[in-house]
Amino acid sequence: MTVQTERLRARIADQLGRARDRTARLADAVDDEDLTRQHSTLMSPLVWDLAHVGNQEELWLVRDVGGLTPIREDIDQLYDAFRHPRRDRPRLPLLDPTQARAYVGTVREKVLDLLDRVPLEGRALVADGFAFGMIVQHEQQHDETMLATHQLRDGEPVLQAPPPPPARVPVGGEVLVPAGPFTMGTSTEAWALDNERPAHRVDVPAFFIDAAPVTNAAYARFIAAGGYDDPRWWSEPGWRHRMTAGLSAPLHWLRDGDGWAYRRFGRIAPVRDDEPVLHVCFYEAQAYAAWVGKRLPTEAEWEKAARFDPATGRSRRYPWGDREPTAQHANLGQRHLEPAPVGAYPAGRSPLGVHQLIGDVWEWTSSDFRPYPGFAAFPYREYSEVFFGPAYKVLRGGSFGTDAAACRGTFRNWDLPIRRQIFSGFRCARDPRAGEAD
Structure with missing residues (x-):
């Protein structure tokens, strides 16, 4: 075994452990009744997510990679996300919290054992x-989903x-991004998912983009202006x-005298003016952009705007x-339970001077979720391909609840344009006026 392989195994074990630690914190923060309750028809019961991550781990690692005998083949259909809509999952004969914890623990033991011997x-x-x-x-994606479920639950605060x-x-x-081609997507990122591939050249006309996400203060002016x-x-x-839907403000905003407050993970506090606006749907973001x-x-x-380095012409x-994110670069991984104020991460800005593109809030784009030229579904169609088309809009950049992994x-993230229980915000762009890009 080479040193490089040993390091890769150690990295995998560390990443698996970090993901499971986070899953456990989100599950253990509430009692069994809360784990099995459906807090919103938009979301699964937390106990479904808990067992689902174990079932996917069993399907792909224990059975496929390891070639081992199934552990709980009888529950596969219960945790098939395409078979049962979220609103119906509470009525399924799901594993209870004790059974779910035992199941995911057994799966993980087998995975760590095979990690020591399977060729990479x-x-x-x-x-x-x-x-x-x-x-x-x-698992990290489901941890963010579980975090969003926590935001929707009623009751006393349980997360700190x-x-x-x-x-x-x-x-x-605003920042001017000059016209010209750049490399979009990747063919070299080892763990990139199929919809990120392959790398391809895209010629983008000059445009202006906001240096920071739209803030609560700016969005409140849109509301006040009707x-x-x-x-x-x-x-x-x-x-x-x-x-x-009767939309009148971002989800979780509450009137507070002449101003606004919001409810966040069971706590109510005044809306911070300098924070990126959160929990808005695509249509709300689109309307604000038109208003300005x-x-x-x-x-x-x-x-x-996020990756192009004009000094070298390459995409970072x-x-x-190219370095992995640290606490100095971005607000990721549930390190905090809210977006950071605009200007909190100068070390994370792009070469062109655009801030907070990674972390804080997922940012809506105007683009439909489509395959890149040369796309190939891997390792299964249901990860990306079945969602391609005009029904879904792309979000970029991650949120405070997104792990760096x-x-x-x-x-690329994607969702229906009406969704706002996700940790979504946005920034605006525009075409240059005559002479601005010369």
Whole structure:
């Protein structure tokens, strides 16, 4: 065994452990009744997510990679996300909390045993530990989903985290991203998922993009100006949804005298002006952008702003470079339970001077979720391919609830444009006016 292989095994074990520690914290924060209750029809009971991550780990690592005898083949259909909509899952004969914890523990024991002996080369599923990385990212994605479920639950606060750092530099205005091609996507990131592949050149016209995400203060001005009551700013489907759903402010915002408060993980506090706005749907973001005379960036524009280095012409892994994120670069991994103020992470800015592209809030783009040229489904169609089309919009950048393992400059998230229980915000873009890009 080479030193490189030993390091890869150690990295995989560490990532698997970090993901499971986070899952356990989210599950153990509430009692069994809360674990099995459905807190919103948009979300699964927390105990479903707990057993689901174990079932996926069993399917891909124990059975496929390891070739071992199934542990609980009888529960596969219960934890098939495509077989049962979230609203129906509480009525299934799910594993109870004790059974779920025992099951995921048994699966993990077998996975760590096979990690010590399975070759991490050869077929694509195991080369560079891809299947293990896929499972790490899958569990971390469900951990963010579980965190969103915590945000929707009623009751006393059960999650604790220190506040994010304060703003360290003033950030405002727009940044000009020059016209020209850049490399979008990746063909070299070992654990990149199929929808991030392959790398390809995209020629992007010059555009301006906000240096920071839209803040609560800016969004509150849109509300105060009657933005929710004026169909001029809304697309036709957006206005229909605004009327049908009765939208009047971001999810979890509450009137507080002449201002606003929000409820966050069971606590109510005044809305912070300098924080990126959170829990808005695509249609709300689109309407705000129209109100200020701008638009949402395309997915290609967002990625170029995040990755393109004009000095070298190459695309970085992250806005700050190729190094993995640290606490100095971005607000990730549930380190804090809220977005950081604008200007809190100057070390994470892009070469062009765009801030907080990674972490804090997922950012809506104007783009439909589509395959890249040369896309190939791997290792199964249901991860990405079945979602391609105009029904889903792309979000980029990750949130404070996204782990670094599931967040990079090429990572693509997607959701229905009406969704806002996710940790979603946005920034605006616009085309240059005459002479601005010369």
